[in-house]
Amino acid sequence: MQTVVVVIHLMIVVVLVGAVLLQKSEGGGLGMGGGAGFMSSRGTANLLTRTTAILAVGFFATSLLLSWMASADRKPTSIMGDQPASQSRSGGVTPVTPPTSGGVLDTLKKADQQQQQKQAPAAPQAPQSQ
Structure with missing residues (x-):
């Protein structure tokens, strides 16, 4: 169903891009304008305007x-994942414990x-390697 709607x-x-490009230019943008084309009658302009409006809708x-x-299939998910609250210790891997010093x-x-x-030295001293 979604493929059919995408194709439509x-x-x-x-067709909408074509209808907009066929319309007569109204402005003086870049000095281009009207001229006598094959779509110069007022009735054709009304038809193109209505066609553009219908296509826009x-x-x-x-x-x-x-x-x-697209949103109908979407189900709410948790960012925490689907892991249970208590994890089993398998494979002899010890869990990482948080630092007790505060981080x-x-x-x-x-x-x-x-x-x-550390107090500042009274006199200048030579740099020491660590």
């Missing part, structure tokens, strides 16, 4: 239908405090 949608798009309708059809931020905070506790 594409046919509407092609068809384009929007098929677009909405396609988006509705990376606490480690960085302790390192910063240790640097602040």
